[in-house]
Amino acid sequence: MQAPLELFGIDGLLSDEERAIRDTVRAFVDDRARPHLAEWYDDARIPARELAVELGRLGLLGMHLEGYGCAGTSATAYGLACLELEAADSGLRSLVSVQGSLAMFAIRRWGSEEQREEWLPRMATGEAIGCFGLTEPDFGSDPGGMRTRAVRDGADWVLHGAKMWITNGSVADVAVVWARTEEGICGFVVPTDAPGFSAPEIRRKLSLRASVTSELVLDGVRLPASAAFPDVRGLRGPLSCLDEARFGIVFGALGAARDCLDATISYARERAIFDKPLASYQLTQAKLADMALELGKGMLLALHLGRLKDAGQLQPDQVSLGKLNNVREALGIARQCRTILGAAGITLEHPVMRHANNLESVLTYEGTSEVHQLVIGRALTGESAFR
Missing domain, CATH: 1.20.140.10 (Butyryl-CoA Dehydrogenase, subunit A, domain 3)
Incomplete structure (x- = not known):
């Protein structure tokens, strides 16, 4: 009797390092997550902060990024890790994916050196959790229609608007928020303890129950000029x-x-x-x-x-x-x-x-x-x- 993927000889297509990473994530999932998945799903909760630290300890947060405490693995190894995480639950993979491929990637790719040094090392260890604010209540597939705005006030930026269906939002320490400006759509690194920022959790979900899903509300959030991504405008x-x-x-x-x-x-x-x-x-x-x-x-x-x-x-x-x-x-x-x-x-x-x-x-x-x-x-x- 063979497992389904054994029929395709998948293991022979992977390097030793890729198999080792896959097996490490699988063992973590079996030991740490599987015994609790039904309970997390039934109760619609997940110990996101505890898991983030443990996932960071394994080097899984931003694992395919270079520098700033990130593991710098191959993209394929990252994909295999995602496979093993989602074999447990899509919510677990979403936690890692939003942290590494959305929030951390955005800061790594588009952020200033100051932003990278401030956030990426702590996000790689799971000490800080990030979220990614693009989707809005009325704009999902058409993000170019976003209504969230950032306006200049002296040397500062002031943000008004709302984002919807944001994974990790209610437990995040930092949010990457995209907003419309006079110069075009711009990204901002927003500490979630900033006055005017709130992230009410979305309840009564029938899907992704073992995941934190939130709305982001930006009610006059004032940020310094250094909070904006410096070199990218538009979608x-x-x-x-x-x-x-x-x-x-x-x-x-x-x-x-x-x-x-x-x-x-x-x-x-x-x-x-x-x-x-x-x-x-x-x-x-x-x-x-x-x-x-x-x-x-x-x-x-x-x-x-x-x-x-x-x-x-x-x-x-x-x-x-x-x-x-x-x-x-x-x-x-x-x-x-x-x-x-x-x-x-x-x-x-x-x-x-x-x-x-x-x-x-x-x-x-x-x-x-x-x-x-x-x-x-x-x-x-x-x-x-x-x-």
Whole structure:
């Protein structure tokens, strides 16, 4: 009997370092997270601050960035870490992804040297948690329509507006906030203890329950001139950060799918139906074979994109290919696994429905499936269908 990805010989495509990082993250997840996942999900809470310090101790926060206390691993190794984190829960991977690929990446790529030195070392250790404020209540897929504004007042900036669906917002020490200025859209490094800043947590979620999701309210937040990113204006800044986060999702979603499939195979082998194992029926094996095939194809795509990124050749259109395919297929696998588990599949004794609910959010954040379809369509035709 082989595990699904063993059929594809995936281990032979990884370096020793990549396998070591993958195995380290998997062991951490098994020891630290898995025993508590059902409780965290059921209670809609996660010990984000404690976990951030532990994840920082492992070198997972901003792990693919260079300098300032970051590990400087390959992009592929980062992707494999995301896969193992999301095999536990999408909320755990989101914590790491938002910290490293959105907040830390934004400061590393677009921040001043002063901003980098102030925040990145503490964020790499998990001492400081970051969030990324781009999406607004009325502007998600169209971030260029944002209403949050920053106006000059003497040497200072004053921010007014609101952001929505912000992971880590209520536990963050620093927020990267994008706002409209007279010079164009600009990013700001905002300490969350600044007067006028608040981050009420969003409750009653049916998805990503083991994750902190918040609104950001900026009510006359006054910042010094040094809080602004110095050299980027327009959407180029935030979109470059989204590409980083989407790359992690390309791998991460496969972790959720793999966990669903592993749990389902185990269940089907043990569950007796009409006096023989559920796994012995042709219909069950056909479902398992099709799911293993899509999981393996998604993994090969993810690894290919990882190699392109490590070579400095990955294009945003290609990230859209990976995000669209792998999240869509992962959600399909989770739903199909639920049919094999039957009624048992709706309880937290098994991870399948939890993953399926989480993947409903992953399907639409960092760009909906429709947005990625249009990105790919534009690449194929040379015509933009966004406007």
